[in-house]
Amino acid sequence: MKRFKSFTEELQTQYLFEATDLSTAMETVIGICYQAAFAGGKKGKDILLDAIENNKEFKKASSVWDKGNEKDNLKGLLVFGNKIVDVVGGDGTYEIQAKGQMTNEWMTWAKKKGADTSKTDIVIGGYKYSVKNADGAQLMSGKKGESIATANAAAKTAKIDTVASLVKSMDKLEEATTDGYYASVKVMKKFRDTNPRASDSMQKWAEKEVNNWEKLKDKLAKEKDKKKAAELKKQIKAANPSKEMKTMATPKGKANSKLAPTYISKENKKLLKNMDTIFKKNQEEVKKKLQSLFLKNNDFKLGFVYEAASGKQKFGKKAIQTADYMFVWKPVGAIETFKVKEHKIDSPSSSTIKEYAKQIDLQVNWKGSSKSNHLGYNVYQNVRLGVKEVQFESTQLFENYNKQYNTYENYLNEDAISEGAFFDRIKSLASQLMDGIKKLWTKFIGIIKEAVSKIKEFAEDGISALGNMFGFEMEVTNSLLNNENLKLKI
Secondary structure (H helix, E strand, C coil): CHHHHHHHHHHHHHHHHHHHHHHHHHHHHHHHHHHHHHHCHHHHHHHHHHHHHHCHHHHHCHHHHCCCCHHHHHHHHHHHHHHHHHHHCCCCCEEECCEEECCHHHHHHHCCCCEEECCCCEEECCEEEEEEECCCECCECCCCCHHHHHHHHHHHHHCCHHHHHHHHHHHHHHCCCCCCCCCCHHHHHHHHHHCCCCCCCHHHHHHHHHHHHHHHHHHHHHCCCHHHHHHHHHHHHHHCCCHHHHHHCCHHHHHHHHHCCCCCCCCHHHHHHHHHHHHHHHHHHHHHHHHHHCCCCHHHHHHHHHHHHHCHHHHCCCCCCCCCEEEEEECCCCHHHCEEEEEECCCCCCHHHHHHHCCCCEEEEEEECCCCCCHHHHHHHHHHHHHHHHHHHHHHHHHHHHHHHHHHHHHHHCCCCCHHHHHHHHHHHHHHHHHHHHHHHHHHHHHHHHHHHHHHHHHHCCHHHHHHHCCEEEEEEECCECCCCECCCC
16 A cells, blocks of 8 residues: 555656646747747748757657657647737747846845746747646745745735734824823823822822813803803813823723823833733734734735736836736647637736636734844834833932922921922922923833834835734745646636
């Protein structure tokens, strides 16, 4: 049984080799037959006779055209050539393509440099063709990095909205500083400006603001004097708390404030820890988004097949190695009865691309990077170091404030200064505190903005770079790799 299996596998390997060998040889046969038929007459026959005698690739395909005599061979090959002329038109020239230089973007994705196999197999009549056997053809080889690079290209081609959405969601880091808390930059600034001594936590401050607002509304409901009612309405409008402040005043907001207390002085005690929590949570959220990015996304699948067929992003739109058409041949009897057809592959929505897409399986997964130096590492590290610095400076700022305040208070209690002088000094001290807080807050927001900017920058570099930014590596499995059985209708 084992021997039989080995024998079967050997036959399959041999068959695949022979099939691939014939397909490659047919590219030359197609080009020469086209050139001969276009030239016509004695010149056309001479082109064929020379190929029969001297061209190695042409001879490899002899099983499809050799009838044993010159007359029948020439007749069959010219019939085949005229079919190609009818399909292509052009100028009667052909040129076999081999390799071409990859784009910088593709080399980054594939982690490979230099030249690679052209998607254009042959230029016929000035048109760039990928030549395929309708009964079974391969779109993509199993070279290292090819699938990942193709997936990146597909994500770019498909213009996946989720990527933009993902980047947009990162802007929230500029608006919310603590996980599960409702403190936007706007509210933080209001808190800072209206609570100079920071005697209340943000949650308590918000609760007071909301209660005062509610009291004004209750007072208005009881007020019968029109002038007083009008004045109360103005006060209510001016005091109307934001949605965030109202949320902070709820039991949920109070509970969340325990996670991240927001005395501007005290918030930094847990901010560093919470920042790590935020990024970890965000990392998992990003992974989920990345995982779902490609599920049931037909545009991505079409983009993947389109890139595998055309090489548009691999070589560049105008490169001779980028295929614009597929030339499909179908072996039916002798070569004169072969069927030929041209398929335009100018976009992911091309009918040929859709036909191939129906035949393949495609999966994209994300695994945690084993590298400690992934792109996101430095960003997160810089954020943590920056927050530590703000934390330290904030602690010093408030320690100095409290020390000076206590000193002035002792002076007042000991009658060393008057009450008026005390308040003047406290006013000046509070002003200095606010200036310090403002600078620290600007510094903190700058750290967050820089992180967000980096994330956006990586997102622009492609889906792989974005994933790597969060410590994930792309895994792509697809049935295009080394698959000789993809079929086309003709």
